[in-house]
Amino acid sequence: MRNPRTGWLLLSPTLIILLLFGFAPFLYVLFVGFNQWNVFSADDGLVFNGLDNFRRLVFDDDFLHSVGLTARFAIFAIGSEIVLGFVLAQMLTRNFPGKSLFRIIHTLPLMVAPIAVGAIWRLLVIPGFGPVPFFLDRWFDLKYQIGSYPDQALWTSVIMDVWHWTPFVTLTMLAGLSAIPKEPVEQAKVDGASRFQVFWYVTLPFLRPVLLTTVFIRIMDAIRTVDEVWMLAGGGPGTRFTGIYIWRVVFPRTDYGYGSSISLITLYLTIVLCWLLFIAISGRRKGEVA
């Protein structure tokens, strides 16, 4: 009854657009990644150099540093977002007057453009008229200046990301929590399970697919963060994440061949990480069907 040909036909517009605007540029980057090519140099342009770019990358301290920073950024930001998002969602499953107002307020940051998020936070932390450095200095005698202290810049980026993306986690968690059937929870309570036990043995397993999917999406987006962090710190120390490092290699330095190979490695690492999560998610789904 269902002819696969119809299926392919339905899929084809999507495939054509993604092949043209996603896969074709990827092939180009793949090709350039194996070449020495400084776009504006007077030399003869593209020179094939095999794996040289990748060999260089392994010993490039700046690149390794950026991977470390990105990993710290992603782990701390996503970790906090999951915990906060879960707590907020849990609170939102209760009924109380004003609930929908609070839900709307807590969705707002998600809607702010990353570039505007960067601008807002820069306004908060800018030396001179930003309130954050002023009050930190005044109340806690803490010298705060993201341009000079890499750690502060990293933490500010993390907090900014948490502010911006926790709403997304809250929404997905809320959707996941409201889809959990009531009976197992009630049953567990009747059987004398403590609150923590209910959470650990009933809520969490039900929530696992939503949780993993959310982490998947957040990892995917956190690794490629550029706009907001760039706007916040202008690529200063402590915020040179991989996305920004690629930007610096490709644009100010116009070292396009090398920039491409860094992109490929980053993309590869992201895909491996996400593939593992994907297996975890879909494996679980198949298990439920069986």
Next chain:
Amino acid sequence: MTISLRQRAWRLFVTYGFWIFTTIVTLLPIWWMFVVSMRSRVELFGRPNLSLSRFFVENYANVLTDSAFQRYMTNSVVVSTSNALLVMALALLATYALSRYKLTGRDNIFFWLITNRMAPPAAFLLPLYIMFTRTFRLGDWTLYDTQIGLILLYCVFNLPFAIWLLKGVIDGIPIELDDAAMIDGAGLWGVLRHVIIPLAAPGLAVTGILSWVFAWNEYLFAANLTSVQARTITTGLAEFVTVTGTNWGELAAMSMLTLIPSAIIVILAQRYIVMGLTFGAVKE
């Protein structure tokens, strides 16, 4: 089970205390932006003051009467709305195909679709620039600096997300409903119109909303693949940060204006967002 009055009061106190605290944290940055947008250049310096001293609307007036801003705003509305509609339509068809037909390598295609969202954007700008200026051309016309170019390009990161979201929703609709409709003589379009679309409505709505927001917020591609005609609002925002000094007041005013359309959409569609975001991961 009876709860004493004191316990109930305590519970109320904790609940609202929690919400008021998180609301302040959430709104403080936006409030600060609003305060900055209401100040002149001179007033910004000196001791930071978190309260609104007066309504100074000149920043807003300057931004709103700027013809560049009006063009950016129009472009953003056209691009994100068209993109969201296109993404909803294509994602619905694609997801239906992935969910209902036995296609060779279905899971791999699905994962490949998602990987399109993972590419770090900086290195992909050059091939896209070449494609936009040289590959796609008809006489003098190129994709570069056109709305249609951005609309198609934004599919690259919106379609994977949309398909991912809809996959669970459509998988959750029992295939027997499709079959019943087909026995009643419905064709493919009939099934989509009378079975899939009504049942997947919350999912489709949230797909459209989030695609719209992602397209509205995109900066890097818009900044590098447009020059004058098709510039969007986010590129306009970044233009305020210049070497000679940033006009923070106007930047903040413009950020506020950029936020308003997405905020309205979210408030109107609040209910659907939660109903549609389950990723179908939990079966009822």
